[in-house]
Amino acid sequence: METQIDATVEKDSFYKKKALFEKALYKGEITNGGYVVKGDLSGIQSFIFNIPSKHASMYLKGRSAYLQLLSEVVARYVHDKLVGESMDFSQAVIYKGGGNFLLYYEDELIYEKIESLQAEIDKVLYEAHHEGLYLALAGVRYEKGYQATLNQRLQILKKRKFSGLSHHNLFEPYEKAERRPISGEKRIDNCGQEEVAGFYESFKKLAEEYIKAEAISFKSVKGGAGNYNSWDGVFDAFEQQVEFDNAHAEPYRMVNRIDVRSFDDLAKNSEGAEKLALLKVDVDNMGDLFSDKSLKQTQEISDALGFFFEEYLNTIIDEFKGDVELYNEEGKKVDIKENVRRIYTVYSGGDDAFLVGPWNVMVELASRLHQEFDAFAPKSAEISLSASLTIIDKNYPVIQAAETAENWLHLAKHRDGKNAICLFGEVFSWGEWGYIDKLVELLHGIIESTPGNPRAIIRKVEGTTSAFRKITNNINRHDELKMQSVYKLMYYVRHLKSGKNELAEIYKNIILDGFLRPDSFASENAHGLTKQVNVNYMIVPVACRLAEFYQRKMGKHDL
Template sequence: MEENKKEVRNLLAIGALFHDIGKVIIRALWGETEQYFKQIEKEKHYKEQFKYAHAYSTYEFLKNIVDNPVILASSYHHNPDGAEKEFKLYAKIYQLADYYSSSERSEKEKIEKENLLRVIFQNIKVPKIESKSQENFSEQEYFYNLQPLQINNEVIFPIKKEDLISFDEITAYKNLWQGFQNEFNILKNAYIKEKKLNSSEKFLTALYYLIYKYFWCVPASTYDPERKERHYPDISLFDHLRVCSAFSTSLYTDYNLNIIKNGDKPETEIKLIFLKGDISGIQKFLYGITNIKGVAKRLRGRSSFLALLPDLVAKALLDKFGYPFVNILYSGGGHFEIVLGYEEGIEKELDKFSKEVEEILFKNFYGALGLALGYTEITLSELRNKEIYRNKIMKNIYRVLEKNKKQKFKGVLINYSIDQLLDIINQEFKDIEKNYTVCSSCQVVITEEKGEEEKNICKWCETFKEVGEIIPKAKYLIFSKEKLNNLPGFHIDRIGGVYFLENLSKVSIQIKENNEIYLLNDTNFLKKDRCDGFKLIAQIVPQTNSEVMTFEELVEFAKGDKKLAFARGDVDNLGLIFMQGLGEDYSISRIAALSRSLDLYFSGYFNYLFNLEEFKNKIYVLYAGGDDFFIIGPWDIVFEALERIREDFKKYTCKNKDIDLSSGVFVGRDSYPVRFAGELAGSEEDKAKEIKSTIRVLSESLKWEEYEKAIEEAEGIVNLVNNKKIGRSLFYKFYQLLKSFRDNKNNISPKFYPQFYYYLYRNVKDKDDREQVINFFLDSKNDYQVKKDALFKAKYVIMKTRE
């Protein structure tokens, strides 16, 4: 009887997510562990069957829930020979998946007694970056608190070891386990009847996100009470389980199963495929929009579409090859990473899929967006060799990926003639009774001419506007393979769609049963309308009276000069961090944990940060995810927000000096086209990244510490001007002097000083005020040289005091 591979892989994924659940059960019993071991020794000779207590505990938990052999076999992942005959093959799959997903255990000595998750950021060290301090970050211990995932700084930010004095670890584990059980019962009652799963795909999705919620903060391995060993706890149980889940499904291919059943040394022959996909053209596509009516809504819709497009393509790829979503190791920031099992001819099928998606994207966006894939195969034994793994996975994939990105639409150009390509573009516009024109919004897609410029909008720009209207109010997200009519969202033929909803009351039971429904930016997905999971998307939009603010309304919050700031930023040296930052601890789970943790800050934490009182309804998050962001708002509030983003990011990453941000800012009027403002902010960001850990603002590059100090000093002078102690026009004079006497290397000519003092003494009579101005511009500790931040501060004062 032919097996349904997709269904078996779903069950394998479920089993893998459960396989180490016994570890949490035992930790919840700490203080009673000895008694627990004595009890299970009496009840069953667990070592003969399961080898370890946590595996036996997993079995005891699962046997009361399901009777499916594929899932139950996960309990035997340490001892397949102890399993019943129908369990053995699956048990062997779990054993291999667990071993090779946990072979990443760090060689660092584990000496701490705390059984808490150590924050992975504190171990990052990039050799090529000259250290700014001799401080050894490994000496300062940071941990995550044992709390269910909630998006706020109290939960997701690390805590120092000295702050754990009054922390009750045993009670925390008990509460965590009890919370998991309470919500798991909701899941069990919904999908398991008489130990039979009625929807493995739905159950898998909800289980994945429930485990994410409760075990993101739990270390995969700490103290082993049976082997009396301590392991270095820097990988979460969730990350270990999800990687093991992806490996388990990837072993279930004809090629790999044949080796598992018949091979003497399966680890040397079993192959996995690691794949990275990159959506090209994102930046130009996002900014490629004119400043006609509705631009803010269309921007919002576009940015959401681009944030979710990697998910859609990754899900379509997995669906084509018969895998569940757990095989997505990461998706966000314009790219995705996937692991698959090897099959004969899979390379041709992957290339075929890539060409199909490129053709679909070309038909929809006329070459504005494309897809590049890079992939490589690797054996299980090679995974254990960090150097081979690093070279084969990262370097080889990136080399192929970069090559394919430079050959954008190669498949389309090879398969179609120029006339055929024109026919593809014109296929929807053959009605000779109608007139056609280029879309007034995107200036790319052809659409029917309707007279007024604001009506000549293509179907995609109309869709983006429609979605942009609902996003600020949206609480739910639906991923669907089929097109769902009458729901606001995006759909691409043969790829899939995503829809935004304010409530689920109007959604039919059939849609709910046949599609994935996610709660937006809230982890209580089982308690609220029983969704399938949660999705974090930065969707902050300023509102007034429940309506989205226009840029014209938003700019009124600016103090002084009525201008907006367009700010872009991202993480410095990201490639080096991923390639070299982990050193000898480089592994698939750590890379997955790093990607997830960075995305959690930008996609998740931004929603919390910009809902705080000082920023609420004043900052427009155009996008944030992966490792970068783009925000818009009143210039002075954005300046303040950038300080806070960087300050919190440093706390989030354990103040590791090898992990930092750079940002570029363009300041312009509210009517300035976002397309050009974004490009100018990007150019400023590029200049900032030439130095690193820098903000480029008002045409000046400053280190973050310099920037923060400059803002503080400038605010002091602003108070003097506002109190009429110094005239604003004087600072405009100083600004002009600084600009006119500065050369290409930013050196100030000596001719500056006599004119500076002339204007100062002529216009400021109070001695103390004069001294404050002198110290504002000149460095008394360095022979009164003009300070590096002088020009920035002068411009800041001029802007802040404009009436």
């Protein structure tokens, strides 16, 4: 039976967490004593997206679920080896999520066990994934500046991956790919057909269990051998067992439900062009956020972010439910699902999320996520959200799309002031993104009310780009507004039969925001000083591109 979300309860939780988040950001006092241990999993991006195109959605979910569980399994393994049953795992956890965990212990003697534990973790991960996944483990005394020392040690370990293994293990050739496949490895059988190695095939089965689970339990099992033939075999090697929905299972926060399992079906249910979009979001300035915070503050900040990305995100996604038509491999409609989720969560947790869905739904979701996070994040801290939106054909290779999404997110996060979104390789502030939204909506309305060729209307608006570019260049480079350029822009706008007044109003607001109110396209740094950010003239062509998507169905002459 599907659980119904009570919006009132969710909003109540939202404001309570927001208040705790705000409180946790006040400067804390770090008292010396005890020891902190951090685990940091790397290779996540390559591991998740190194999949075959067929049944991509289930492979993605399986691998994502595996990594989320693996991080906790290793954390529990480390805890058991350090203190055994003398302390409950939940008492040691400061935070866990996003491939990281931080544990705290009062006994500093655990320092002696860290190096041997790293070697044990290296052995299991190398056996299971070769060099595909690596978890660095480091510990330092809990004292002022511990975060910097801890992160420095982790960076050193990442540059010396698997240094705890003997040279014999590192250079041992593979004899049985079925037993120890490289991430995503395929082998060719005698008939020339590709077959995904059995170990990675088990992730599909994990996905089936994971998306149905309401709760998960973790159980220590002494002396686990680990056979590396399936995901649970790896967990067994870490002396941990994972069970779904048993009588003693504990609640586990996760955005896991999937109503539509085919990317092809999601694309076919787009409005206009049959395309998918990948939305990747990440919180900015996380290092500064945790700087000089006590363990209690760190725990509260992590819990607040976990609530947003692992619980509240469910509420947001449910607002985009709709009817979805399902198709067979021949492209024939075979069924329709009513009022279901149209957004596929690859992963969400910690301080980031990766989502896939019909392109037009994801455009709306990007705006909504920013709006909700902006309302959630305390104004007293320089904390914001950056994103990338990658619109692709439904048959485009997932691994390449994921790399593009990651590269574009990198561009957004390296914009001066961050707090931005990247689409088609162009970086926009969220203020500029709002204007793109308005332009697309206006173009949509003009096309609906004007007979004739939609492309011709869009091209007329796109033709104003040159004049708009001259205006923004003068604002950005010389901090001046030349009215001659403005008159020329308005001359181009006059050629529209309808919507010209509304379009002129949008242009006027963009120009005034860029020239008279530069803070609309800027953010404040840690010293409260405004960072000037240039106005991106590509607002216009990008809006035209999206408007054109709304008008088209896929064909040989598609975009």
